[in-house]
Amino acid sequence: MSGYDGALADLVDELGRLPGIGPKSAQRIAFYILGAPAEDVTRLAEALQTVKARVRFCEICGNVSEEETCAICRDPRRNQALICVVEEPKDVLAIERTREYRGLYHVLGGAINPIQGIGPEQLRIAGLLSRVSDGSVSEVIIATNPNIEGEATAAYLSRMLHTIEIPVSRLASGLPVGGDLEYADEITLGRALEGRRVISAGR
Numbered sequence: 001m002s003g004y005d006g007a008l009a010d011l012v013d014e015l016g017r018l019p020g021i022g023p024k025s026a027q028r029i030a031f032y033i034l035g036a037p038a039e040d041v042t043r044l045a046e047a048l049q050t051v052k053a054r055v056r057f058c059e060i061c062g063n064v065s066e067e068e069t070c071a072i073c074r075d076p077r078r079n080q081a082l083i084c085v086v087e088e089p090k091d092v093l094a095i096e097r098t099r100e101y102r103g104l105y106h107v108l109g110g111a112i113n114p115i116q117g118i119g120p121e122q123l124r125i126a127g128l129l130s131r132v133s134d135g136s137v138s139e140v141i142i143a144t145n146p147n148i149e150g151e152a153t154a155a156y157l158s159r160m161l162h163t164i165e166i167p168v169s170r171l172a173s174g175l176p177v178g179g180d181l182e183y184a185d186e187i188t189l190g191r192a193l194e195g196r197r198v199i200s201a202g203r
C-alpha cells in the first residue's frame with residue numbers, strides 16, 4: 001500500500017518488507033534507485049542474485065559460506081576443542097573482530113522466543129549437541145545476545161550441555177544489556193570473552 005502504481009509500487013512494497021526499513025525509507029530508496037545510473041542498479045540486482053545463488057550455511061557450524069563448510073571450520077589452526085555458540089552469522093564477525101578468540105563457532109540461527117513461536121527445535125541445537133558429544137570439545141562458550149531471548153537460550157543450552165557433562169561458560173557481564181552483540185565495541189566484547197564465567201563445570 002505505497003500509493004504508487006505498477007513497478008514503482010512493487011519496488012516500494014518489496015523494500016518495505018526488509019528488516020528495519022519502514023514505508024518512508026522504502027520510498028526514499030525506491031526513488032534513489034529510480035534516479036541512479038542504470039549500471040549501478042544492475043550491479044545491485046546482480047549482487048542480490050549472486051548472494052542468493054552462491055552463499056549458503058556451513059554444514060558444520062551454520063556460519064555463512066560459499067562452500068560446504070566455512071573458512072573457520074576448515075582452518076586447522078583454530079582450536080578445535082572450543083566452541084562459541086552465537087545466534088547469527090553477524091555475531092561470528094563481531095567476535096572475530098575482537099581477535100581474542102581462536103576456537104570454532106556454532107550458529108543457532110536465532111534465539112528462543114515463544115512469542116514469535118521460536119522454540120529449541122527451530123534452532124540448530126541438535127547439531128550442536130552432536131558436535132560436542134564425541135568428547136573432543138573441552139568448553140562451550142555461550143555468546144547469545146544479552147537480552148531476554150538470548151538469556152533464555154543460554155539457560156536452555158546450559159541445561160542440555162550439563163546433562164552430557166560438557167563444561168559451559170557464558171560471556172562476562174558488562175555488555176550493554178538488552179542489545180545485540182554486534183553493538184558492543186571490540187574491546188568490551190573481547191573483555192567479556194576473556195572474563196567469561198563457567199556456569200557448568202561438566203565432568
Ligand SMILES: [Zn+2]
Nearest residue numbers: 058061070073
Ligand atoms: Zn563452519
